[in-house]
Amino acid sequence: MTAAGGGAEDEALVGGMVNVGAVFRRGAVVERPAPRTAHALHAHLLALKEYGFDAAPTPVRLLADGREQLTFIPGDVALPPFPHWVMTEAALRSVGELLRRLHEASESIAVDASVEWPQALADPEGGTMLCHNDVCPENVVFRDGRAAALIDFDQAAPGRPLWDVAMTARYWVPMLDPESAAAVHPAGLDVPTRLRILADGYGLTSQERAELPGVIEQATATCRAFVADRVSEGDPVFIQALHERGGWQRWDRVQGWLVAHRESLSAALLH
Missing domain, CATH: 3.30.200 (Phosphorylase Kinase; domain 1)
Incomplete structure (x- = not known):
């Protein structure tokens, strides 16, 4: 929320x-x-x-x-369809910088292993740091065109920092085929360039950049399973959203597009 x-x-x-x-x-x-x-x-x-x-x-x-x-954190939060101001390259870089700041603090905080953290969007490989897992535009507060704060930590769970970056990339680059992206994002976004900008803002290492496309594919599969679970439970909000956004064919298209562009995305990240 x-x-x-x-x-x-x-x-x-x-x-x-x-x-x-x-x-x-x-x-x-x-x-x-x-x-x-x-x-x-x-x-x-x-x-x-x-x-x-x-x-x-x-x-x-x-x-x-x-x-x-x-x-309450004052500022501006973008809702879909997303306006141009929240999808500028400067805004994107600031999201990466904010996520890095979160992780630098989180790495010093011990995760309570006795807690049953939500698994729906969690890193399947686990981890020792609490990830946000839902850094979508609706959960980032902006001031003066820059990401200023994160809200809604409901999906937070232990995971790898790179998992949180991959989940964030899905929403902000976005990691979607052009047809799917056009539904709520401004036209003409350059995915490879934007992925590199997010990585630069966060400060990913060369090894992390090499791994990121594969982790994004993994995160996309997890998000699809999350939606499938909600739909199977009869959640009317997710059933309507799935219908309005092109059904399972859209998920097939997105996942196929990611695989087809894996090499070009990797090249952009390592450029």
Whole structure:
């Protein structure tokens, strides 16, 4: 779920496909359904601040009715169809830089192994660092054209830093065939160039750049399985979205496109 900039008190915050209509801003506080991992997430968010990452909401409290309160982060959040300002190359680079800052703080925070972290979008190979796993445009707050903060850590789970980069690339480059991208992204985005810009912003090593296209394919398969699970459970939001976005044929097309362009994407990253 996302936060929108500006607005009056007691306003409903829109966006996202989960918690629709259940997130409200009340002054300086956002109130929303608490994820199952809320206790551990609140501890993690507080630890991020201790390690110098101030670009995430601060937990306020858990409520008895199963909701949580977090600080509201002012700024602009883009909703689909995405406007040009959020898809500029400068914006993209700033997303990579922000993700790197998150990871540098997260690497110092021990992951609570007793917590059943959500697995739907988690790195299947696991890891020792808590990844965000859902750095989509709806979950990044911008100020003056630059990524300023991350919100909605509900899908956070242990994984490799490169997994988080791959998941982020899917949404921001985007890692889609042109027909699929045209549905919600501005026309004419240069995927290989944008993938390199994201990698540069994050500061990927040569080895990580070589591995990234394969991890993106892995992340895409995980996202497809996530959607399939939601559809099989009868979730009306995901059923409608799947229908509106071209059904399973779109997923086939995207995955085929990634495989077909693996070499050119690798070349762009290592250029």
